[in-house]
Amino acid sequence: MDDQLAISVRGLRKAYGDNVAVAGVDLDVHRGEVFALLGPNGAGKTTTVEILEGYRQRDAGEVSVLGSDPAHPDPHWRSRVGIVLQGTGEFDELTVTEVVRHFSGFYPDADDPVKVIERVGLAGKAAARTHTLSGGQKRRLDVALGIIGRPELLFLDEPTTGFDPEARREFWELIRDLAAAGTTIVLTTHYLDEAESLADRVGVIAGGRLVEVAPPNRLGNRQDALTTVSWRTPEGKFETTESATPTALVAELAARYGGEIPGLTVTRPTLEDVYLKMIGH
Amino acid sequence: MTTTTKPAAPIAATPARRLGPGALALRQGRLEITQFLRSRESVVFTMGFPIIMILIFAAIFNGEIGGGVKFTQYFITGMIATGLMTVSFQNLGIWIPIERDRGVLKRYRGTPMPKWVYFAGKVIMVVAIGVAETALLLVVAVLLFGLKLPDTATKWLTFGWVAALGVTACTLCGIAISSLARTARSGSAVVTPVALVLQFISGVFFVFTELPTWMQQVAALFPLKWMCQGLRSVFLPDSFGAQEPGGSFELGRVALVLAAWCVIGLLLCLTTFRWTTRRDG
Numbered sequence: 001m002d003d004q005l006a007i008s009v010r011g012l013r014k015a016y017g018d019n020v021a022v023a024g025v026d027l028d029v030h031r032g033e034v035f036a037l038l039g040p041n042g043a044g045k046t047t048t049v050e051i052l053e054g055y056r057q058r059d060a061g062e063v064s065v066l067g068s069d070p071a072h073p074d075p076h077w078r079s080r081v082g083i084v085l086q087g088t089g090e091f092d093e094l095t096v097t098e099v100v101r102h103f104s105g106f107y108p109d110a111d112d113p114v115k116v117i118e119r120v121g122l123a124g125k126a127a128a129r130t131h132t133l134s135g136g137q138k139r140r141l142d143v144a145l146g147i148i149g150r151p152e153l154l155f156l157d158e159p160t161t162g163f164d165p166e167a168r169r170e171f172w173e174l175i176r177d178l179a180a181a182g183t184t185i186v187l188t189t190h191y192l193d194e195a196e197s198l199a200d201r202v203g204v205i206a207g208g209r210l211v212e213v214a215p216p217n218r219l220g221n222r223q224d225a226l227t228t229v230s231w232r233t234p235e236g237k238f239e240t241t242e243s244a245t246p247t248a249l250v251a252e253l254a255a256r257y258g259g260e261i262p263g264l265t266v267t268r269p270t271l272e273d274v275y276l277k278m279i280g281h
Numbered sequence: 282m283t284t285t286t287k288p289a290a291p292i293a294a295t296p297a298r299r300l301g302p303g304a305l306a307l308r309q310g311r312l313e314i315t316q317f318l319r320s321r322e323s324v325v326f327t328m329g330f331p332i333i334m335i336l337i338f339a340a341i342f343n344g345e346i347g348g349g350v351k352f353t354q355y356f357i358t359g360m361i362a363t364g365l366m367t368v369s370f371q372n373l374g375i376w377i378p379i380e381r382d383r384g385v386l387k388r389y390r391g392t393p394m395p396k397w398v399y400f401a402g403k404v405i406m407v408v409a410i411g412v413a414e415t416a417l418l419l420v421v422a423v424l425l426f427g428l429k430l431p432d433t434a435t436k437w438l439t440f441g442w443v444a445a446l447g448v449t450a451c452t453l454c455g456i457a458i459s460s461l462a463r464t465a466r467s468g469s470a471v472v473t474p475v476a477l478v479l480q481f482i483s484g485v486f487f488v489f490t491e492l493p494t495w496m497q498q499v500a501a502l503f504p505l506k507w508m509c510q511g512l513r514s515v516f517l518p519d520s521f522g523a524q525e526p527g528g529s530f531e532l533g534r535v536a537l538v539l540a541a542w543c544v545i546g547l548l549l550c551l552t553t554f555r556w557t558t559r560r561d562g
Binding site for chain 1: 299300304305308312315316319320383384385387388390391392393394395557
């Protein structure tokens with residue numbers, strides 16, 4: 001097994017009765033990488049991630065996470081893996097500090113609870129009972145519990161659901177910090193801008209299969225895709241052309257119109273365009 | 282960015298300073314006790330119920346059961362046994378489904394915490410609350426109703442082992458029955474009827490030997506009847522043993538049945554305990 005790989009998956013399959021959730025996934029995640037798993041609800045994201053986290057048993061395939069089979073998690077392996085689940089686990093009767101401090105005791109090399117609480121932006125709520133937190137604040141607590149053990153590998157299942165835009169930006173900074181310190185990060189998300197902004201590579205999963213894996217700017221051959229150029233003709237109609245050489249086309253149009261081209265737009269396909277095409281829209 | 286690999290995460294060189302098993306269990310126990318004491322319903326219900334019951338019973342039956350022995354002296358045994366069952370069987374049977382539903386159990390599973398620590402925490406909480414609640418009940422009964430406490434070391438010893446075995450059996454059965462509840466709310470619906478029926482047929486609310494014989498025989502299959510019987514040997518004069526169904530307090534059989542329930546409860550726990558909800562796979 002390649003030491004540079006944090007995660008290696010071959011032929012992963014999982015069905016619930018007749019419902020095939022994961023239908024043969026192959027995936028490599030390198031150490032230190034930020035990998036985003038994108039896909040619609042029910043595509044198999046959470047099932048895949050929960051198999052990697054050691055929560056679910058697979059039906060078939062080979063899986064290695066940090067060199068071990070997650071189907072048989074032991075405490076040492078657990079101490080190297082941080083998990084932020086999709087649903088929050090609530091300790092209504094305890095304060096933020098009490099919960100984080102308690103979890104820090106499970107790990108051999110835990111981070112300082114006070115620092116972690118500050119890092120996730122909950123310093124102002126450190127003494128608050130967790131049931132008084134807002135949805136976004138609860139999610140930050142989840143993240144705090146995911147990173148308190150200084151994991152080598154961190155799983156985040158839809159981490160920013162319920163965040164306001166500012167909180168998401170702060171969260172992204174936190175993820176970048178962790179990645180810069182060498183933490184391997186696997187996150188699932190619905191938000192394309194999140195994947196684009198954070199991930200080194202994006203895997204698009206649909207119908208239990210990994211449709212494509214690529215850096216966000218290359219997904220769906222985005223960088224080679226035809227560029228759409230449109231402008232207004234002198235008759236007032238919009239003309240649209242897809243071009244492999246948009247610069248030359250614009251130069252030609254500029255010459256034709258003698259300077260400014262009326263109503264000119266030049267667009268490349270967005271991540272959303274290629275993503276929607278991939279998942280079959 | 283064309284490369285996707287980064288330097289591997291530095292692996293902590295400091296030796297692990299993982300907490301020992303004893304420290305882990307104590308921390309977990311302290312956390313459980315804190316959570317219990319902060320949830321007002323469980324404090325009022327668990328601690329207050331036996332005391333309210335003894336107040337009611339003392340008001341209704343303020344005469345003698347015979348031989349200069351007050352009714353209170355008889356009913357205190359049932360109240361102690363009920364209190365111990367409430368703090369262990371009902372408490373766990375109701376709370377564990379709530380924690381499972383909230384995702385607390387799933388979250389513990391994602392940490393390096395050994396599984397047994399969770400149960401150790403529950404046991405410590407049950408023992409601490411059980412001792413406090415029983416002591417409170419005895420103080421109230423002595424002060425208000427002139428309850429006679431056991432006068433020999435042997436009787437205190439019997440009190441000790443009957444309570445310990447009874448609580449162990451009820452704790453294990455409470456953990457086992459917690460897996461029957463599908464949701465947080467159904468825990469009390471599963472547990473409360475079982476507890477109530479057992480209380481009626483086991484001689485908590487009535488003099489046991491005045492119950493129909495078939496009812497006595499059904500009750501003899503379950504732990505509560507034997508806990509009450511063992512406690513009667515502690516709080517009633519020795520001469521009362523002759524009135525028991527078996528012609529004596531049958532302490533050997535009390536120990537045997539309670540121990541058998543410990544084994545049954547443990548086997549059920551080991552085979553049926555669920556860390557996640559059904560919808561969670």
